[in-house]
Amino acid sequence: MPDISVTLGPKGLTLTSPDGEFYLNYCWLRDACSSCIDPQTRERIFDVASLEQLPTAKEAWVDGNFLYVDWAAEDLISKISFSQLNGAEATDPAALPKNLWYGDFLPRIKQFRQSDVLSDDAARAELCRALIEDGISIVTEMDNDDDSLPRLVNAIGPITPSAEGLFFDVQVEIDPTNLAFTAGPLEMHTDLPGEETAPGVQFLHCMANSVEGGLSLFLDGAAAAETLRAEDPDAFDILSTYDIPFFYRHNNWDYRAHQRVIELDTAGRVTGVTISQHLQDNFDLPQHVLDYYYPAFIKFLKLLQEDRFLIRFKSQAGNCVIFDNHRIVHGREGYVADSGKRHMRGCYTDRGALRSTYRVLARKLASQNQSV
Numbered sequence: 064m065p066d067i068s069v070t071l072g073p074k075g076l077t078l079t080s081p082d083g084e085f086y087l088n089y090c091w092l093r094d095a096c097s098s099c100i101d102p103q104t105r106e107r108i109f110d111v112a113s114l115e116q117l118p119t120a121k122e123a124w125v126d127g128n129f130l131y132v133d134w135a136a137e138d139l140i141s142k143i144s145f146s147q148l149n150g151a152e153a154t155d156p157a158a159l160p161k162n163l164w165y166g167d168f169l170p171r172i173k174q175f176r177q178s179d180v181l182s183d184d185a186a187r188a189e190l191c192r193a194l195i196e197d198g199i200s201i202v203t204e205m206d207n208d209d210d211s212l213p214r215l216v217n218a219i220g221p222i223t224p225s226a227e228g229l230f231f232d233v234q235v236e237i238d239p240t241n242l243a244f245t246a247g248p249l250e251m252h253t254d255l256p257g258e259e260t261a262p263g264v265q266f267l268h269c270m271a272n273s274v275e276g277g278l279s280l281f282l283d284g285a286a287a288a289e290t291l292r293a294e295d296p297d298a299f300d301i302l303s304t305y306d307i308p309f310f311y312r313h314n315n316w317d318y319r320a321h322q323r324v325i326e327l328d329t330a331g332r333v334t335g336v337t338i339s340q341h342l343q344d345n346f347d348l349p350q351h352v353l354d355y356y357y358p359a360f361i362k363f364l365k366l367l368q369e370d371r372f373l374i375r376f377k378s379q380a381g382n383c384v385i386f387d388n389h390r391i392v393h394g395r396e397g398y399v400a401d402s403g404k405r406h407m408r409g410c411y412t413d414r415g416a417l418r419s420t421y422r423v424l425a426r427k428l429a430s431q432n433q434s435v
């Protein structure tokens with residue numbers, strides 16, 4: 064550890080080393096004290112608002128890999144490790160960059176056998192990583208029983224219910240509640256944007272598929288959105304600025320929510336897209352905004368039909384496609400209903416659960432000197 068000097072200021076302290084200066088706010092340092100965290104629950108047990116005044120240091124010094132702070136108004140010396148100070152402990156293994164993909168991606172979709180995902184931590188971690196990076200993966204050789212899908216989902220996260228319940232069956236129904244439950248084509252969409260928070264990760268287990276037609280369609284909505292940004296920045300801006308209404312309405316439910324077609328994070332990066340014309344409500348934006356919104360919206364819809372983004376394949380019985388419902392846009396070609404049987408069983412988990420599972424597995428595998 065190089066020589067590090069500490070200079071106290073009114074609101075924080077500065078560490079000075081040959082590498083430069085590093086400022087740390089006192090409130091942050093007080094909250095970083097190891098005594099703030101309960102060792103059993105690992106939850107925070109210190110309330111910074113309980114202090115009568117903002118904390119200031121009486122003295123602070125560096126010894127080995129730790130910064131020590133003696134607080135002015137408390138009988139407490141905090142010991143804070145440098146790995147915590149430099150953010151190493153806060154590094155998120157699940158904060159993986161997106162691998163944007165295009166119409167040639169089909170042969171590179173990562174595939175995993177269900178038995179491997181269920182029995183091997185490394186395979187399960189690789190599947191989670193593929194879902195975070197690529198947004199899509201295929202699990203093959205699924206067991207053909209009623210518990211097969213929940214066994215797979217629960218290896219990643221708890222099942223998130225929707226209006227349809229824990230599971231939904233995509234097959235022709237006599238009295239369908241959704242166009243998915245007909246033999247007709249299904250335009251490129253993300254699922255259930257009428258819900259306040261649309262489901263995060265979708266599973267579609269193909270139980271049977273012997274019909275003529277009915278090819279599954281997928282594209283990377285983040286790649287399409289980035290392409291729109293490059294080709295028509297004004298259209299990109301308007302779709303990432305205004306929210307539009309969606310619904311999901313039938314006899315026993317009436318969901319309504321506003322969503323942004325292109326979703327950005329605080330750094331302006333595309334985090335996902337929301338699109339579903341069959342669940343789209345009448346736009347309630349001011350009419351003069353619609354003069355600009357509709358052309359941008361139509362441009363993006365047309366982009367989502369272009370071969371440069373689309374992959375098409377016939378879902379095989381025994382496979383389960385898993386994809387990020389906030390990023391991967393999916394659809395289906397129509398099929399001849401009486402030419403055979405087509406049955407997909409679906410359900411959801413959320414993206415937070417996926418990332419949590421990946422973090423736990425990454426930590427476990429790292430402790431065994433395995434990387435993912």
Ligand SMILES: [Fe+2]
Binds near residue numbers: 254
């Ligand atoms: Fe869908």
